Structures are given as structure tokens and as C-alpha cells.
Amino acid sequence: xxxxxxxxxxxxxxxxxxxxxxxxxxxxxxxxxxxxxxxxxxxxxxxxxxxxxxxxxxxxxxxxxxxxxxxxxxxxxxxxxxxxxxxxxxxxxxxxxxxxxxxxxxxxxxxxxxxxxxxxxxxxxxxxxxxxxxxxxxxxxxxxxxxxxxxxxxxxxxxxxxxxxxxxxxxxxxxxxxxxxxxxxxxxxxxxxxxxxxxxxxxxxxxxxxxxxxxxxxxxxxxxxxxxxxxxxxxxxxxxxxxxxxxxxxxxxxxxxxxxxxxxxxxxxxxxxxxxxxxxxxxxxxxxxxxxxxxxxxxxxxxxxxxxxxxxxxxxxxxxxxxxxxxxxxxxxxxxxxxxxxxxxxxxxxxxxx
Amino acid sequence: xxxxxxxxxxxxxxxxxxxxxxxxxxxxxxxxxxxxxxxxxxxxxxxxxxxxxxxxxxxxxxxxxxxxxxxxxxxxxxxxxxxxxxxxxxxxxxxxxxxxxxxxxxxxxxxxxxxxxxxxxxxxxxxxxxxxxxxxxxxxxxxxxxxxxxxxxxxxxxxxxxxxxxxxxxxxxxxxxxxxxxxxxxxxxxxxxxxxxxxxxxxxxxxxxxxxxxxxxxxxxxxxxxxxxxxxxxxxxxxxxxxxxxxxxxxxxxxxxxxxxxxxxxxxxxxxxxxxxxxxxxxxxxxxxxxxxxxxxxxxxxxxxxxxxxxxxxxxxxxxxxxxxxxxxxxxxxxxxxxxxxxxxxxxxxxxxx
Ligand SMILES: Cc1ncc(COP(=O)(O)O)c(C=O)c1O
Ligand SMILES: Cc1ncc(COP(=O)(O)O)c(C=O)c1O
Numbered sequence: 001x002x003x004x005x006x007x008x009x010x011x012x013x014x015x016x017x018x019x020x021x022x023x024x025x026x027x028x029x030x031x032x033x034x035x036x037x038x039x040x041x042x043x044x045x046x047x048x049x050x051x052x053x054x055x056x057x058x059x060x061x062x063x064x065x066x067x068x069x070x071x072x073x074x075x076x077x078x079x080x081x082x083x084x085x086x087x088x089x090x091x092x093x094x095x096x097x098x099x100x101x102x103x104x105x106x107x108x109x110x111x112x113x114x115x116x117x118x119x120x121x122x123x124x125x126x127x128x129x130x131x132x133x134x135x136x137x138x139x140x141x142x143x144x145x146x147x148x149x150x151x152x153x154x155x156x157x158x159x160x161x162x163x164x165x166x167x168x169x170x171x172x173x174x175x176x177x178x179x180x181x182x183x184x185x186x187x188x189x190x191x192x193x194x195x196x197x198x199x200x201x202x203x204x205x206x207x208x209x210x211x212x213x214x215x216x217x218x219x220x221x222x223x224x225x226x227x228x229x230x231x232x233x234x235x236x237x238x239x240x241x242x243x244x245x246x247x248x249x250x251x252x253x254x255x256x257x258x259x260x261x262x263x264x265x266x267x268x269x270x271x272x273x274x275x276x277x278x279x280x281x282x283x284x285x286x287x288x289x290x291x292x293x294x295x296x297x298x299x300x301x302x303x304x305x306x307x308x309x310x311x312x313x314x315x316x317x318x319x320x321x322x323x324x325x326x327x328x329x330x331x332x333x334x335x336x337x338x339x340x341x342x343x344x345x346x347x348x349x350x351x352x353x354x
Numbered sequence: 355x356x357x358x359x360x361x362x363x364x365x366x367x368x369x370x371x372x373x374x375x376x377x378x379x380x381x382x383x384x385x386x387x388x389x390x391x392x393x394x395x396x397x398x399x400x401x402x403x404x405x406x407x408x409x410x411x412x413x414x415x416x417x418x419x420x421x422x423x424x425x426x427x428x429x430x431x432x433x434x435x436x437x438x439x440x441x442x443x444x445x446x447x448x449x450x451x452x453x454x455x456x457x458x459x460x461x462x463x464x465x466x467x468x469x470x471x472x473x474x475x476x477x478x479x480x481x482x483x484x485x486x487x488x489x490x491x492x493x494x495x496x497x498x499x500x501x502x503x504x505x506x507x508x509x510x511x512x513x514x515x516x517x518x519x520x521x522x523x524x525x526x527x528x529x530x531x532x533x534x535x536x537x538x539x540x541x542x543x544x545x546x547x548x549x550x551x552x553x554x555x556x557x558x559x560x561x562x563x564x565x566x567x568x569x570x571x572x573x574x575x576x577x578x579x580x581x582x583x584x585x586x587x588x589x590x591x592x593x594x595x596x597x598x599x600x601x602x603x604x605x606x607x608x609x610x611x612x613x614x615x616x617x618x619x620x621x622x623x624x625x626x627x628x629x630x631x632x633x634x635x636x637x638x639x640x641x642x643x644x645x646x647x648x649x650x651x652x653x654x655x656x657x658x659x660x661x662x663x664x665x666x667x668x669x670x671x672x673x674x675x676x677x678x679x680x681x682x683x684x685x686x687x688x689x690x691x692x693x694x695x696x697x698x699x700x701x702x703x704x705x706x707x708x
Binding site for chain 1: 381410425500541562579
């Protein structure tokens, strides 16, 4: 672990809001802790971060975030073990991905120390906000947006980096029904799909609303050329089990390189599960559903953890997935959450003590 | 003109900033007038707009604009004629396009009256800010963004619609050199390219920076499948003149349906110029450049008006365009600006008196 000389100044909230929170009935990402980290980019550099009470931000109407969508974010969770120790899961990977997103969106890269030390200091400060109910966690949201001014479609000269914390319940309630998309698309070849950029999400809302109206929870995105191959879901990478083989699409410039996805791949291999990382055609999945070899589908992501998919729709036909004893989804979910909550050995070195 | 009962309340700025502005040296979109229009969407409906002094906006860090890129905008100009009368150009088309963008980005549609009456009232109020120097104008920026809260990738429940005004000089200084893109893309089939959505612009910044470093001003986007066909530029539709024929790409779900583009098409037809709206392959343009039949290329958009292109790069080769007497670009620019500034007859009915 790096020795740091960074001392992040903390301005404490005068009164804590924690007593107002019903920790037994948390929804996802709608309650926020007492503090937040802020860090400004000005005059060509990131200024040192500071921690202040959670509060509103004041911006000029001409700030570029309002006009040109220059924004990126990350999503992580902080976990508390039975002894009250606090853990993060592979946070350096989130940091690296934030800077990959930053590059693609012409946002200046963040220094590692500002991110990592800021994260640790903030999570430590608000550690009493980490829910301990099974299925709940403290969702950690680092984000960067263009605060620089001007109605000119060009990168801003000022940015803000913040980290906010939200004690959260589970992302989906119950099993998920998905629609395999055949008209709309999430990402272009050579586009920004691999970046965790704001605009990638807004673009999904309308097609997802259409799917929700038809009775689905989520859209599974396919390539924009012929809607032939399965890519990913709104905020999850997608795994398919055909026979005993676990398959997921390779990452590309259209797909987010999910940290849960790559952890699942490592754990599955470790479990001796046959794994394939290759293109998955929709027709292969439909065929497998018809002949009974499609045993499971699930989504994998920080927010949703591992979310079993109960069925999917494609071209106006619904396909149900069987209920499976000892499913890959539940085995893999147990392995990954046991590591996250410090209930098991951490053979991959993913746990990060706060 | 519709009879309206809408009476937009105006809170006037106590002191005007107009004396501080150097109207002879305006850049584009970096000085703002004394007032702005604001309108809030809450509890399932748009509240009536009001006009207030230009001022900062306060937002929660969890406002969805910062995370999920749910934002759309329009770009228009207000013109003052030699008698001091104020004009807009086809503003109803901007209103309609704003709602097309709103639908795609899952933003609630705006009522026509709020947009049109708000626009007129604001432009009238700040009419003394309209520059009268040739090439300058008052840039009008209506925009809508998600102010509703939550770290959940779903449409917000609250929005803000604003109109701000910026007295502006020309968008480009001098002739434009463009790079025909062969790696990055602006839009996906089935994506949001036809919407004036924030994220479409941020995604262009990085490839545009690369092009600028190579000595170009702008990228010309091509299809994301094979980079075979010319689509549009950052904030302009593209026209190509081969021999005496003026050609532009058809609109699609990847291309913004530009108001300048369709006006140019109408004027060109009216001028007796042979016009084709069809796919333009890059190889056709390169071939025409080589054999001398490529006479002109220009961009068309509200901000840039009509911007002649001096040359283009493709696959590491630069192609220069000839200097043309009586170019289509200059003829069409004169026709359109004469209509906009009330210097000529308005046979198409495009001018709109404020
Ligand atoms: C588009 C998209 N795909 C996949 C994921 C899963 O990535 P991770 O496992 O790193 O959370 C996310 C969420 O973070 C996402 O937004
Ligand atoms: C991507 C894009 N294409 C084209 C245009 C030109 O459209 P209009 O002529 O309506 O301004 C614009 C600018 O408004 C634009 O942003």
C-alpha cells in the first residue's frame, strides 16, 4: 500500500441526518450520507480534494454539463463485516476505469492519490452509514462533470470531481425479465459505449420505458448493425449458461468492462466451470431456449450484484428459463459476496481494507 | 399568430451588465445577457415559465444530470434589421425538434406556448443585446436537463427548462479544414444521433481533439459500420458540390435534422441548382477531388451559418478544394442571411417577428 502524505481536510456536518434514515427499508441510491468529497479542476490542474457536508452545488446556466453531456462516473460499494471492519472491492479498478472514461470524454485524468485517499477518508468518516442488513450496502458514487462555461461544443476548462455515498437496498426486487432489443441501440462502433459516460445511460431510458410497458424490467442490448449479438444490459454485463458452459460476450468499444464480470469469470474458472468468452448470437440463445439447453441467464454488476434472469422476450415471443437447483448464479453470487463481506478467504486479493 | 393568454412574470436585473461587453470583439457563446427564462417540471407537469436575472443554479449532487446525461438543447439566433426590428428564424421548427429530442431522451415534452411565448418575451426584454456588427448575432440557447435526484439509472422525476442568450461573434474564424473520420463514430443505428442530446457532443470532443492536433478544425462523421458514407460534422450538416450538383446526406436516426440544412435545400432548388439528397460515399468524394469535379464542400448550421470547407483529410492524405468564384456557399449564405436579417423578401415564410 502506498505511503501517502495527502491529508484531506474535513469540514464536518454540524448535525448528522442518520437518525432520520430507515435502514430496514432502503431503496437504491435515494438517501445520502452526511459528507461528500469535492475536488476542482482549474487552470490546468486538479486541486487537492476536501470533504465537506453533503450539500447543493451552484453552477452557471452555461456550465457545459447542462449542454454537452461531458460527464463520467463510477459505481462501487463499501461493505462492513461482522466485526465492523470496512471493505471495498477492487477500488483501483474503478479508479483506472474512471480515467479510461475520462480520456474518451476529453476530461482531464484524475491523480490516483486524490481518488484513493479521498475514497478511503470519506468512507471511513461516514462508516456508520453502511447498512448491515443482508442485501443492503453503502453505494459509492464517484463522478466528474464539466463545470466550465460556454455555449461552444468543445471540452470545458473546469471540472468537478465528487464522491457521494448512498446507503442502499437491492437494485432489483425479485427476478428480472429482459427484452432482447431489436430496434434501438446503446452504443456505436468507435463510440463511447465502453466509457461510463452519462449520455450512455440517458439514451437507454426511452427504449427501457417501452420494454417496461411491455412487462420487462430491462433491455438486453445487441449490436447496432444487425441486432444479431447480445452485448450487455443497462447496468450489468450478461452471462448465459448453455448446457454446463458459462458464456459472456467479449468486451469491446461498445461494452463496459465490468469489474463484476471479470471477477465472475475468475471465480467460475476457479470453480471448474467451463467458461467461454465469445460472441453470443441471439439466435443461439433462442435455439438453446427452445431445445432446453439454455439453463441460466444472469446479469452481473456492482449495483445489481448477480441478478438471475427469469425469462426473456424476443420478436414478440417470451421464453422462460427453468428454475435450477444449485445454479451457477447462486454459487457465484455466494462466492463473490463472501469475499466482499470478508466471510471467506480472498485468494484473488480483491478485498481492500478501508 | 396564436392569441395567447400567457403572461410571463419578469423579475428584472437590478443592474445591466451590457456596458461591460465589448460588442466589437465577441467570441461565440461566452457572454450572457441580463435575463434568463426558467421553467420547472414537477409532480408530473411543467409549471409556467418565468423570467429572472441571469444567475447560478443550485442542484443536489445526486441530480440526474450529473450522472446519466439526461439533457437536450436547441440553438437559434435572433437578428436585428436596419430598422431595429427583431427576428427569429423558423423557431417553431426548433420547438418541434426539442420535443423530438425530449421523447428520445425520456424527458417530458414542453408545451408549445411555454417555449414560444417564453422565447419571444425573453428576446424582446434583452433585445438591446443583439449585436449589429456583420457576422455577429444573439445566440439563443433553450435547454432542458434532469434535476430530479437519485443514483438509479432511470428517468428523473424533475426537470428544468431554461433559455439563455449570448451575444456572439462567428463560430469559426476563417475557412474550415476537416478530417473524414475512419475510426471513431458519433452515432449508432437505433441510437440518439438524431436528438440534440448532450451526450452526442461530449462523445465528439476526444476524436475532434485528435483531429485538431493534426491541423484540422472539425471531424466529418461517417457511418459506424464501415466509415463508408459521410454523415455530418460536429454542429453542422454537410453539403458537397460535385460538378454543378449539390448533394447532402439524407437524415436518419444518426443525423440531426438541421434547420439550416433544409432551408439550404429549399433555397438551392429555388435558385435552380441541381440538388440530390442521397448517401455520399467517402470514395466518391475522394474520387471527385482527384479528378477535379469536387468543386465545393460546406457545413450548414445555425451557429456556423454556412461554412466553406477549404480541404479535407482522409487516410493520411490531404485534399484541397479550389477557390471558386460565385460559389454555391456564398450565394446560399447571402440568400439565407438576407432572409434572416430582413434584407429580402421572405418567400418561404421563415421569418418570425419578435
Ligand atoms: C453499462 C454497464 N455495464 C456493466 C456494468 C457492470 O460493471 P461493474 O461490474 O464494474 O459494476 C455497469 C455498472 O457498473 C454498467 O453501467
Ligand atoms: C450535430 C448537429 N448537426 C447539425 C446541426 C445544424 O442544425 P441547425 O441548422 O438546425 O442549427 C447542428 C446544430 O444545431 C448540430 O448540433
